[in-house]
Amino acid sequence: MDNVLGRDLISDLPQSIIETILTKLPIRDTVRTSILSTKWRYKWANLTHIVFDDKCGTLCNDKGPVKDNLVKFITRFLFLHDGPIHNFSLSSAYLQNSPDIDQWLLFLSRKDIKELVLELGEGELFKAPSCIFSCWKLTRLELIRCELDPPPNFKGFFCLKYLNLEQVSIAPDAVESLISSCPLLESLTLSYFDSFTLTIRAPNLKYLCLEGEFKDICLENTPLLVAISVAMYMTDDIAEHFEQSSSCNFAKFLGGVPCLERLIGHIYFTKYLSIGIQLGKPPITYNHLKVVELYQVSFEDMEEILVVLRLIVNSPSLEELQISGSSNVSAATEASDLDFWGKEYPTDCTFRLLKTVKMTDMSGVLHEMEFIKFLLRNSPVLKIMSITPSVYVTDYRINMLIELLRFRRASSDAEITFIQD
DSSP states (O other): OHHHHHSOTTTTSOHHHHHHHHHTSOHHHHHHGGGSOTTTTTTGGGOSEEEEEGGGSOOSSOHHHHHHHHHHHHHHHHHHOOSOOOEEEEEESSOTTOTHHHHHHHHHHTTTOOEEEEEEOSSSOEEOOGGGGGOTTOSEEEEEEEEOOOOTTOOOOTTOOEEEEEEEEOOHHHHHHHHHTOTTOOEEEEEEEEEEEEEEEOTTOOEEEEEEEEEEEEEEEOTTOOEEEEEEOOOHHHHHHHHHOOSOHHHHHHTTOTTOOEEEEOTTHHHHHHTTOOSSOOSSOOTTOOEEEEEEEOTTOHHHHHHHHHHHHTOTTOOEEEEEEOOOSOTTSOOOOTTHHHHHSOTTOOOSSOOEEEEEEEOOOHHHHHHHHHHHHTOTTOOEEEEEEOTTOOTTHHHHHHHHHHSOOSOTTOEEEEOOO
């Protein structure tokens, strides 16, 4: 028993376990383990996973000392580091203009870096040095608030699987070239991009998240996509572009994603998909699509309604549907083409797996109510339909609820929940 108590069990653990323990600590505390014993003096110097943030510097309200202390700490840490660095993350509000970052990245490019995350504060964008593009073994790259200009001789990141660019200044053709030169890319996030026309060619892409002012998006070679999330912002320039467009955006964006399982479309997404849409079957059936979430759908726009119907009618595996409306007009507003529902989508359409429907910001306009009626009468296994009226709807709420309760339901278990608050 005495021998067991006297042994240094932690110091004799394998290096991989010790590193796991050290990476759970703040990096300053990790370095302080060097005072424990001679065995621990340089254990921190072999870490392959390193995370720096502003807490590594002096904690005070004066930006200058914090920045200076942070730069000294990171520089000394890297100077004394021994061995490869596979994961490096830097998040700071102070260092966006520091020339030291270029030196750190050059150092990392020679350390077999595999995952690189840079998030650099507010103000002027950090101009990423060209040495980033010589990190051939990168599997993950996240750049937030940077300027990025791939050099002419850049051939691609042949190991990259995860790419996240947020508030990154880069030419549209450079983005397209960067994406297509990453043959193993599985996850792509582009956030806060302005007035972009984007064509994505990524044969192994599975997860796509887009946010920004996109004039046009074409998914040209993305057969393995399983999840898409899109938030589009509307400006006068983009609205004018939409009005002048004659191409079918639905076909360009969703015409080549047969493996899609989850689709989330935020503001203006259904408006974008409705440009150039025509009646008839879509180019593919979405056999794997289980979850559809569409926000701010205008039920006064027949083409937007057609987008929603085209998606759900051709998704035989659909289980969850969530839709929010965008109309704040009176429910008494006249609507045309009410025979559209029976003419274009007959009653023999069946949602065989649809169990949950959530409708929010509903105004009770005629096409909204027809859509709800359409779902109820064609969903034999529906469990719950949750309906939340718009804040603009006050007097009509009771009439809306009474009308909902009159609708015929294909499922005897279907429960309608009307949420007033």
